[in-house]
Amino acid sequence: xxxxxxxxxxxxxxxxxxxxxxxxxxxxxxxxxxxxxxxxxxxxxxxxxxxxxxxxxxxxxxxxxxxxxxxxxxxxxxxxxxxxxxxxxxxxxxxxxxxxxxxxxxxxxxxxxxxxxxxxxxxxxxxxxxxxxxxxxxxxxxxxxxxxxxxxxxxxxxxxxxxxxxxxxxxxxxxxxxxxxxxxxxxxxxxxxxxxxxxxxxxxxxxxxxx
Amino acid sequence: xxxxxxxxxxxxxxxxxxxxxxxxxxxxxxxxxxxxxxxxxxxxxxxxxxxxxxxxxxxxxxxxxxxxxxxxxxxxxxxxxxxxxxxxxxxxxxxxxxxxxxxxxxxxxxxxxxxxxxxxxxxxxxxxxxxxxxxxxxxxxxxxxxxxxxxxxxxxxxxxxxxxxxxxxxxxxxxxxxxxxxxxxxxxxxxxxxxxxxxxxxxxxxxxxxxxxxxxxxxxxxxxxxxxxxxxxxxxxxxxxxxxxxxxxxxxxxxxxxxxxxxxxxxxxxxxxxxxxxxxxxxxxxxxxxxxxxxxxxxxxxxxxxxxxxxxxxxxxxxxxxxxxxxxxxxxxxxxxxxxxxxxxxxxxxxxxxxxxxxxxxxxxxxxxxxxxxxxxxxxxxxxxxxxxxxxxxxxxxxxxxxxxxxxxxxxxx
Numbered sequence: 001x002x003x004x005x006x007x008x009x010x011x012x013x014x015x016x017x018x019x020x021x022x023x024x025x026x027x028x029x030x031x032x033x034x035x036x037x038x039x040x041x042x043x044x045x046x047x048x049x050x051x052x053x054x055x056x057x058x059x060x061x062x063x064x065x066x067x068x069x070x071x072x073x074x075x076x077x078x079x080x081x082x083x084x085x086x087x088x089x090x091x092x093x094x095x096x097x098x099x100x101x102x103x104x105x106x107x108x109x110x111x112x113x114x115x116x117x118x119x120x121x122x123x124x125x126x127x128x129x130x131x132x133x134x135x136x137x138x139x140x141x142x143x144x145x146x147x148x149x150x151x152x153x154x155x156x157x158x159x160x161x162x163x164x165x166x167x168x169x170x171x172x173x174x175x176x177x178x179x180x181x182x183x184x185x186x187x188x189x190x191x192x193x194x195x196x197x198x199x200x201x202x203x204x205x206x207x208x209x210x211x
Numbered sequence: 212x213x214x215x216x217x218x219x220x221x222x223x224x225x226x227x228x229x230x231x232x233x234x235x236x237x238x239x240x241x242x243x244x245x246x247x248x249x250x251x252x253x254x255x256x257x258x259x260x261x262x263x264x265x266x267x268x269x270x271x272x273x274x275x276x277x278x279x280x281x282x283x284x285x286x287x288x289x290x291x292x293x294x295x296x297x298x299x300x301x302x303x304x305x306x307x308x309x310x311x312x313x314x315x316x317x318x319x320x321x322x323x324x325x326x327x328x329x330x331x332x333x334x335x336x337x338x339x340x341x342x343x344x345x346x347x348x349x350x351x352x353x354x355x356x357x358x359x360x361x362x363x364x365x366x367x368x369x370x371x372x373x374x375x376x377x378x379x380x381x382x383x384x385x386x387x388x389x390x391x392x393x394x395x396x397x398x399x400x401x402x403x404x405x406x407x408x409x410x411x412x413x414x415x416x417x418x419x420x421x422x423x424x425x426x427x428x429x430x431x432x433x434x435x436x437x438x439x440x441x442x443x444x445x446x447x448x449x450x451x452x453x454x455x456x457x458x459x460x461x462x463x464x465x466x467x468x469x470x471x472x473x474x475x476x477x478x479x480x481x482x483x484x485x486x487x488x489x490x491x492x493x494x495x496x497x498x499x500x501x502x503x504x505x506x507x508x509x510x511x512x513x514x515x516x517x518x519x520x521x522x523x524x525x526x527x528x529x530x531x532x533x534x535x536x537x538x539x540x541x542x543x544x545x546x547x548x549x550x551x552x553x554x555x556x557x558x559x560x561x562x563x564x565x566x567x568x569x570x571x572x573x574x575x576x577x578x579x580x581x582x583x584x585x586x587x588x589x590x591x592x593x594x595x596x597x598x599x600x601x602x603x604x605x606x607x608x609x610x611x612x613x614x615x616x617x618x619x620x621x622x623x624x625x
Contacts, residue, residue: 012431
């Protein structure tokens with residue numbers, strides 16, 4: 001069995017790597033700091049489970065997961081994050097992941113999660129699961145659901161602090177389209193300024209402020 | 212005292228005075244007239260007697276006279292010739308007739324004139340009083356509306372909606388009050404606005420710190436926790452225990468360092484005690500050491516006034532700038548200078564890094580840049596960014612207070 005740990009915080013990564021090595025002696029534990037390293041590792045090894053942090057330096061785990069699943073559809077992704085908000089858990093699970101655990105959990109939970117997803121089950125940490133159920137029950141609309149693919153891409157561009165021309169270039173669209181999308185974004189997400197968009201992105205785990 | 216009452220009193224006083232003067236004049240004049248008339252009548256009566264005319268002749272002469280009459284009644288009057296205020300009488304020497312007259316006509320004439328004059332005076336007095344009272348009350352109405360409107364300003368309603376009427380002085384007064392109310396309103400808005408902005412700034416700061424705790428320290432503790440768990444599992448293996456204990460110690464140290472950084476960010480204790488210059492120097496030295504960036508400082512002023520608000524914001528701006536340099540600039544050398552020139556305090560921070568993508572275009576400011584701009588404007592400073600050779604921030608603060616001595620400013624940084 002191959003397990004890949006993707007987390008940009010060295011202490012956490014090393015600690016859990018040691019934990020998994022010790023408790024799952026038959027498994028090979030790989031480490032990656034970011035999406036790029038993760039891809040490299042996935043290309044080289046037949047990884048079964050990816051333990052993925054959301055708050056990564058360059059790209060959000062929420063955006064990395066779908067990309068990984070695109071290439072490796074049978075990959076089992078467990079989100080391992082400091083974010084505990086039901087809306088974020090909800091969105092994370094919608095990317096196609098098999099599990100979600102919080103970094104405040106007992107270390108044993110990580111092991112339970114890996115065993116569960118290897119057995120084909122979904123694993124969401126107990127407390128988070130309750131929150132998630134209440135959230136779904138309240139039928140609260142996720143504000144990001146109303147964004148089109150393009151609007152979301154533009155949103156990520158703005159969140160990363162890119163200039164409009166750069167966003168236009170990256171997405172292969174015109175500057176005017178970008179401007180229109182931004183106006184739509186502000187209206188749909190109910191914010192007035194681009195700065196508020198950035199804050200929204202940070203609060204929802206899409207962008208990390210470099211420390 | 213009300214205007215109308217005062218006017219009434221004054222007008223009444225004036226009219227009374229005029230009446231008294233007029234009465235006196237009339238009195239004197241009347242007396243003279245009466246005397247003159249009496250004398251003339253007496254002379255005429257005596258002249259007639261002297262002519263020794265008959266009763267019938269005298270009667271026909273005097274028939275149209277208003278003043279003199281003749282009678283044959285020798286008992287009518289006493290004495291030969293009398294002239295009193297009430298009548299005159301002249302008896303002829305044969306005592307057969309008497310010419311007499313009473314100044315009633317004259318008196319009547321005089322009284323008529325007096326009545327007429329005083330009547331006109333009274334009428335004009337009343338007319339004046341009524342007219343003045345009415346018009347004063349009418350024209351001064353805007354003043355009571357104005358008072359009401361000004362009272363409302365105290366309650367927060369700044370519209371001075373008063374019809375000033377057509378008196379220019381009152382129009383001018385109302386117009387000035389409206390201007391004043393406007394500027395009060397705008398001042399109030401501005402204060403509210405500034406408060407909101409300051410609150411937002413503080414909120415962002417708190418959020419930033421919360422994130423720092425969440426992202427860094429929280430994760431460090433997670434790491435420590437898992438190591439402790441492993442320790443439990445491998446309690447029997449001394450080598451493992453040793454290794455893990457070392458790791459734990461290291462990681463705890465990292466937590467401590469993180470906490471210290473956060474507290475320093477939160478509250479640079481030094482600032483108020485030693486002044487901006489020294490606080491900056493110490494902070495810069497620490498920063499340069501941690502990040503291994505060459506630092507050059509220029510703090511030429513040994514005398515620098517203290518202003519808690521301004522100093523705090525300048526300190527934070529510097530912190531933010533340094534943080535940006537670490538995150539984005541990839542610089543190897545940083546120059547910081549704080550200098551008082553003429554009426555301005557100039558803070559400059561220059562790094563030899565990659566420069567910014569955007570310059571003074573505020574639409575594309577990152578969060579850090581925006582908070583720096585915000586702080587600068589809160590202390591009424593100008594904030595300029597130049598990206599031609601690395602990045603140069605320049606903040607100009609107007610100096611307003613008197614200078615005090617900052618006794619430690621001569622310490623230089625290495």
